[in-house]
Every structure is written in structure tokens, then in C-alpha cells.
Amino acid sequence: MTRITVREYARITTEPVDTPTLDRAQVSPSAFDWLCQLNSTFGRGGASLVQVDGRRWLRLDNYVGVLETPCGTCLEILPKHVHDAEDAAPSRKLLRRMIQASLELSTREVCAAELELFEAPLSEWVMHRFLVALDELVQRGVRFDYERIEDEQPFLRGQLDVTAQMRQPPSRAHRFRLRHDRFSPNRPENRLLKCALERVCTATRSSDNWRLAQELRHRLSDVPASRDVKTDSNAWRTDRLMAHYQPVRPWCQLILDKTLPLAVAGHHHGMSLLFPMEQLFEQYVAHHLKRAAPPCTRVHTQATGAWLCRHRGRNLFQLRPDLLVEQGARRWVLDTKWKRLAHDATNYGLSQSDIYQLFAYGHRYLKGQGDVALIYPAHAMFDRALEAFEFSPTHRLWVLPFDLDNTALIGGEAVGLPFSGKGTRGMT
Template sequence: MNKIRNITITEYGRIYAGDVIDNVQITKEDINELKLFIDENNEKDKSLSSIEEYLKPIRNGVQANNFVGVLKTKSGLTIEILPKIANGQHDLNDMKKLFIKMLSTFKQINGKAFEMTHLSINDNSLIEIFIAMFLQEVNVIIKRGLKSDYIVLEQNESYLKGKLNIQKQIQLNSFNKTRFHSKFDEFDINIPENQIIKSTLLFLKKESKNGHNQKMINMYLHYFDSVSSIRDVDNTFKKIKKNREYAYYDQSIIWAEIFLKKKSFTSFTGNSLAYALLFPMEKVFESYVAHMIKNHLSNHEVYLQDSRYYLFDDDGSGNKHYRLKPDMIIKNSETKLVTIVDTKWKILNANGPAQSDLYQMYAYNSRYKHYGKDVNKVVLLYPQSNLYNEKVFISKKIGPNNMENLNSKIEVVFINLFNTSWIEKIKNRINE
């Protein structure tokens, strides 16, 4: 049996060849495979975000940047990457719990699947938790019933079934008039969707080390006894049906694509790794904050990723340019006052917000007012920082009689992700 080689780091953590992390020796082969993964993605579509924003090559090692999740090299090293939070009172298990909690709101993940896995976060790695979430989705399929469809079959028997396949009949039975090569349709569960599920179960049977997950995998495989496993992964995925009848397969297919095609929740893939389940942390943070605000703000309308307006209405040729897309527009149903909110997954240092972020917020404020919105304030939401204090940036305009009037107000607000009281704090800020 191969030795289990699992390590856990946080965002911006570095791994060097020769390091010993969690009693695991990091080899040069491990680092080379990670760097090959980086090179593979750097050679792809240049319009995509650079892989080095997420995983960066350094001398004799690599550095994890703005993504979290789990990846495994073909040399057998499993790396868990957890969020980096500016709070020394919390250990890695706390970080893992927080990450799973935030991830449960991510639009591509069915958060209820984790709640029903019954796995302890403390006692299990991220990969086992993700496997359990996939298995929960398979359980949904089994309970509702495996889909069947008409599939084309061929046989060469002593009786004719369906249509005679003339070409094959001439080819195979020219000298044997007692046999018929026939082609026919049959209603069967051996369809691409079920083949994908079975193949994923077989793959995870080799990967999982958790007794409960292993038990579930073996039990579920019995339901797929008459289903073939797949050889051509890409071609089989192209054959899946996407309609209402197959909607309850959607989540399991998403997970299967990650495990079988090594297609992560980022745009990055690669054959140099066994698998990579990577999540852009800025998107996870944005999703979690939006979910909490929508669920706890009564008497407010919350619009996500509002993209109605542009920075420039005309370039001289009648074309608009630079679409605005703030994370949240929060409108008080009674006063009609608007708060614009953008989330930033950055631990601020003593220098505070990036100048570009403040420019962006000022543009939101200016353009939404131009379009007739009664903007009360703009809020930049960051995770808690111990190096910078919350601030309010105010710009004024000179009115009649040299009177100063408020032009814009941009608030830098921190939230303590380990304490949900931040919701009340945001509600109070919005209603001020």
C-alpha cells in the first residue's frame, strides 16, 4: 500500500523541494509536476486569467495564491489549501469549517449535499468531504431512479431482431446463412450519464481512504452493474443530455467532470495532476457575503452583478464602453436609497485599499448617480485586518455660495467571518 502523503497549507503558503510539512517529505518530483501544471495552463488561451495569479512558480518550489481547495500530483502528494484569515486564534480545522460553510453558498455547489454527508470536518480531508458530496448527489439519483433511454445495439444471432445490417451481414455472414447481423433500439440504463457516474465511482474507489465513503461507493456500484464504464471521457461527456428530465443528474455530472476530466472550478486544467478541485477565493467570498445579505436584509431589494450601466455612454460612434458590474446593489424599499457594495478578498495591510479599488468605487458612485439613482454610500467589504482600521473616504463638491456638499462617500468595512454578527453591522451601516 502506498504511503498517504497529505499536507495542508494556507493561501500564499510556499512549498519547496526538500521541505517536510505535516511529516511529509516534499520531493523534487512533486514540485516538477506542479510546475508542469503551471506551464500547461500558461500555454493555453491567453485571454484567461493567468494561472500564476493562483499558483506561482518560485525557485525550487511553488506558492499558492488566491485559490483554495485540494489538488493531487501523480507522484501521490495531496495538497489542501485553506483560506488565509488574519486571526491567530483559529487553527486549520477552524479554517476548514469556515471554507466549507462559505463554499456551501457557491452557485456551482449544492450546499445541502454537505449537510447530509454526516462527515466530521475535523476528522476528514477536503477530498473526502468532496467525495462525500458527490456520493450524496449519486444517492439522489438512485432514490429517484436511474434514467433509461433508447440505445442502438447490434447482435449477430440465429434470429433477426430489428433491422438487418446489410453491410455487416455481407461482411460476416456471407457463408453462414443461419445467422443474422441485426441492429435495433433497446430501452436501457447503459446511457452516457450513468456510464459517467459509474466511472467516477470506480475512480473514487481508488482515491478514497475514508471507510464510510468506501462503503457508500461499493453499495452504489451495485446499482450500476449493467452499466459500462467509459474509455473515451471527452466524447462521453459530449453525449450527455441537458434538459428538465435529467436535471437531477446535474450536480453529480459537475463533480464527475472535475474528477474524470480534471476540470476544476477555475478555468485551469491539466494532465500533469491526478486531480485539482480549486476554487477562486474571491468568488467564494463574494458568493458567501451576497448569500448572507440577501437572506438577512428585509425591506431591501438586493441585485447581484448589476450590469445595466456603462462608464462611457458614447465613444463618438454611438458605442458604449466599459460595462459596470458591482457585486451588489442594495435598495431600501421604503426610502429608495441605494448602497453599492463590492467585496474584496484581500487582507489589507497598513497601506489600506488599492488606489484602483477606490477609483472603481468612485466610478460606481458617479455613474449610478448620473443614471438617477439615489446613492447613499458605497461600501468596500474586506475580511478582518489587524493592520488597518475601517475608514470613510469622502469627496465634496462646491455648490452655490461656496457651500460644500457631499459628493461621494466610500466606506471601508471589515467583517469577522468567524462571527455572523457582521450581518447586523452591515445592516446598520446600510441604514445609516
């Protein structure tokens, strides 16, 4: 398998590239054509995976993750948070941390030393985390449940099905139609885990992952794979008796790509995982601000309490800010944007439509009285909050950087945001 590592907005071509970088790479013609076909399916859904730049060049959009083409090319796409860096390791670690935050995993579930040493592609890392979590679950014990069995036996066992027995033909009257319960591991949670495990067994290219997957497959040989992932996912229990299943569930959902809204799977049977960077950044910021919020503060994601206008008695155009922070009678509206700003750029690189959007949020959620904020990733050219933009003397817009490495919102104290610890950092 050919492995190619690039980052967001990289250019890909079939022509020879003298010096491949994270922003320029060469792929085979078959991989190039497959990416074009995949982009057409994204386009029908209103998204864009790549942009055609001439006949032999493609420009990636803001999706990150891993794509495996049918011809055997593994394309790893990393975040572009550092402008000129050519080392993929920091970007890969950042992406892993953002995925963990989106899956709402505790930090102790993945040790730092393992992240330093395990430098496999993102898909192998996801499969490795699933296998480790599944191995821990199997060691603690797979949950069994009673399964109703209806069969025909030459002896009595359990309950005789009288109605079915009366319908037996004379030639089979000596056989008993029975109903009985069997204590079996055949339950929705285990079927989903087995289905994900089978997919890992066929997709992994790592010898360590393959060895552990085969061992777990043998230990779960009595469990059938799920035939209806959606139904079994809806039947996954979350009560106290199933608490030890929760650490493996996000990884299982990610591999089956059925219930995680951020994951977008390719049509090829290989391990393809794509994440829209806008949503990933939003989840990452929300996760860490929720952790830093004091008990008296509520942080709502994707709030739905306001509309832009009314028409013929109906509300139209719902306004959904990324974050709505409430503390007592005070409220703040925050919106995240995955975009590089700079202090020396025209209007700092801000989009006029984003300013209009925050203006509308402020008027509908705050009645035009209070502070709203746009949050962008911090970098060397944008490492401090901008001075407030005044819509009116009582209504201001703030533009704040979020430190991706230290998970800190810079300048939050000036806005009066009630976060503590690593959730916010003063203006510098």
C-alpha cells in the same frame, strides 16, 4: 502518500524546516519541481500559482484547495483568514462552507456533525460527498431511457430494416437486420456519474470511500462511463423527472472539473482541485446576501449593463461589478475583495486602484448619485465598517467587513442595504 497542510501565501522549500507551520513547509525536490512546472502552465493562462523566491523557496499565491503531485505528495492549501492561528480545522471548515455556497447546496445536505468528524483532506471530503449523494440517488432509482439498437439476429424482433436487409449478401440472407428499442440506463447523466465514480475509485485513499465506491461501481455495472464529458454535460436534463439527480450533479461536475468555472485541475491524474480565493469569496458573499434579500430586492452577480467609455461609436471596457442590488428605484453597487484590512494600517490597507474602480462603477451604474461599497473579510483588526469616503456630497464609498463565520455583512444598515436576518448586521 505524504500530506502537507499549509495556507495561502505560505513559503515552501526543499530545505529542512525546524518547526513546520501553516506558513512554512518542506516538500520533496520532485514535488518542488512539479509545482514549478504547473505554475508555468498557469502563467500561460494569465494566472499565478506560486512565486519563485530564490532557488529553493516558493511562495504560494491566493489559490486554495488540494494538489496531488505525481511523487505522492498531497498539498492541502487553506484560506488565510486568521493571521496567527496554527489550527487548520477552522480554515478547513470555512473552505468547505464556501465550496458548498459556490455549488449552491442547501445547508441541510451536509450535517454539522459530519463536518466536525470528517477531518480528511479536502479532496477526500469532496469524493465522500459525491459518493453519499450518488448512493442516495441509486437507492431512489436510476433513471432509464429507451435506446435505439441496430443489430443482426437470426430471428425477427422489433422493426425490420428493409433497406439494410436488401443489401445483405446472399450468404447472409438468412440473418435479419433489425432496429428495436431497449430500456437501458445508458443515458448522459448516468454516463457522467459513472465516469466520476471511476475517477474516485482510482483516486481515493480513504478505506471508507473506497468501500462505498466499489459497492456503487458494482451496482452501476450496466452503465458505461462517458467518453465525451462535454457533450454529455450539455445533454444533462433538468426537468421534473430528473429532479432527484440535482443534489449529485455539483459534486459530479467538481470531480470531472469540466463545467465548474471555479475549479482548476492539475495535469496529474490524481485528485487536484484548486479555487481562486477571490472568486470563492465573491460567490460566498453573493450566496448569503441573496438568501437574506427580501422578495422585492434583486441581487445581480457580475452585472454587465455599463461601459467605461465609447470610441468611434463603440462601447469599450465593460464594467462588471461583483454585485448590483436593486430595490425599486434604488441601486447599490458592491464589490468583494479577499484581502486583510486593518484600522491601524496606512489608508487601512486599501488599494488605490480599487477606489478608482468603485468610482467608475458609481458613475456608470448610479450616475454619480448613491452608495457603493467594498466588502472585505472581517477579522480581529477589522470588525467594524469604516466611515464613508465621499466622492461628492451625493456619492459615497463604504468599506464593510463580512463576518465569515456568522455570514453577516457588518454595517449594511448604515448604507441602507435592504438585507434582513443574518445577511447584515449593524455597525458596532
